[in-house]
Amino acid sequence: MDTQQNTALARALAEVPGPLPTRGVIHITIPHTERFTIVGNHLAQHPDLSCTAIGIAVRIQSLPQGAEVSIKALAARCKEGEKRIAAALRELEAHGYLQRLHDRLSGKKVITRTFFCNQPAALMRPRRPVEAPPQPAKPEPAPAPAQAPVQEPAPVPVCHPTAAPPAPEVPVAPVAPPAPSAPLFVPRVPPPTAPKAPRRPLPQPRDLTPELDRAATTFLSDLHRHAPRFTLSEDDVRRLVPGVAAWLERAARPDAIRRALTDDPPQPLRHPAKLLAHRLTELLPPAPPGVDDLTALAARPRVVVTPFQTCDDCDRAFRSPTPGHCRDCRESRAAYAQAAAA
Template sequence: MDTQQNTALTRALAEVPGPLPTSGVIHIAIPHTDRFTIVGNHLAQHPDLSCTAVGIAVRIQSLPQGTEVSIKALAARCKEGEKRIAAALRELEAHGYLQRFRHRLPGEKVATRTLFCNQPAALVRLRSQMPSPVPVPVPEQPQAQPQAHAPQSEAESESGSGVEPEPEPEPAPLPPAPPVPAVLLTVATVTSPPPPPFVPLVPPPTAPKPPRPPLPRPGTLTPELDRAATALLSDLRRHAPRFTLSEGDIRQLVPPVATWLERDAHPDTIRRTLIEDLPQPLRHPVKLLKHRLTALLPPPLPGACDLAAPARPRIVVTPFQTCDDCDRAFRSPAPGHCRDCRETREHRGEDVRTAA
């Protein structure tokens, strides 16, 4: 009895380009087109992080902005318990991937906010390159020393004394303060606050979404188109049980399906377009049908006049004629004389016969 061959392995190895390694893992890398997250090797191959911490970090990085990532919320999403998730979060916090701090809300409430950085080494390097604010030197102003007044004698203090006191000498003017360099003032006033640790590139979930395009409608919804579209939509559940539509959904989808039928699309083509190559998991079948009926709507078929080759412009060629006097060939719609013979006859005053 012959040894059974593993055809699945042979077929999979045939799809791998290049020479195959003699040992170790063999990668079958198919490029992602949607629903993927970029993870650096510094996290995926971190020598000090456990596999649980790496998996929790990848899970947090794949979640959209604003998603709850507390221990209880992660335990509800993952199979690990709260103790293992808490230990993994502590590991990520120790290596700079995670930052948790308390934020006081109005009304004496305190909430825990979480920051996740996908490249903590780049964040530290960015902070080290930030310029530090330059202090502005304040020149010291020399203080004026109060002058000591000599005590007056009793004779000078008496009102009847005729001796005038000597005038006090005026204090010397203070030297002007040195001007502050304009460069220091500019640096001190223009220094902006430090930028945030990292700017999210994904818009928040509360960002306004563009309006959806309206569903296509036929030029005239005849009873025949209405009946054919209703039958096609009702028959989808025979081919794909997930497309078991209600009567209200069918009434909404009848006009776009009738538009496809009006544009001479075959019912089998419409059915394959709607139910093949479905996303996994399929959560909203009606929304998927509306999107495909709108985005994949074919143009109307061209008519016979549109397919006809355009008529080429007719080129009128003037025939050759032979001059009656000199037998020279010239182009003219009618027989007559050439240009030289016409000029000679006009000079002689004779009758000139030429084309009109």
């Protein structure tokens, strides 16, 4: 068997054109005549798809039209589990090879149609109209040989019928061009030019009293002594005062505010005022509970838990507000005292 295999390999290598490489793979290409699928290198060498996703795509592409390609059906055909197959299908769907759409049939039944495109990039390009193949030129007839002139008879008058008047032209309504159909595969990643969500406004205190304003201004003006990179201008201080006042109004301590605003800044720190505004907005602590909320919390009935005690006779644990004896020992003591009295 080894000799036959080596001979077959040597015969196949002899048919490989050109010199054999000293490193890397050597392709022995035998043309397929049946049961084969054409796979593009854009899929086989896709830089962002995992090998599992590429293999699942090749398996789906090799199946006939109408074959079941759900997660459970593919798990029954492949050795991978349902989780890996589901992740591979999501990869193919994100890169445009696969799309699943819900379609409602008659009788309010909803089905899922799965579409697989072997070349999704071709769907985005406009298709060229199919040109008609050129018609072969017709051979010109050979000129007839010259003959002797023949005397023609006198012309006979012929009565031509009167030509019918031309039919009136009927105006033809202009045909509107067909509306462009929506692309079958739509990329899910938004483009860089997509509009971004507006930023949240800086928090405001319910009542910016002079005391709050003075405390917030002092806090921001003194911030550079604790964090030298957070040196603010006068305009930055006035703009950030309401945010700091909102924190102080919610009973936040200055040292806690300082740690929340200045700890672990990005490197390098180019816009300290923008970073402070972002953290003042996103890290705003909750408002402290009011007097009514604390009163309602104190008015709730408390659950009294009876503590455990240890029996003085048998060291058994039992629940009782006071130390002493367990129930069995109390019954034994009572029975012994009754017997002694008798």
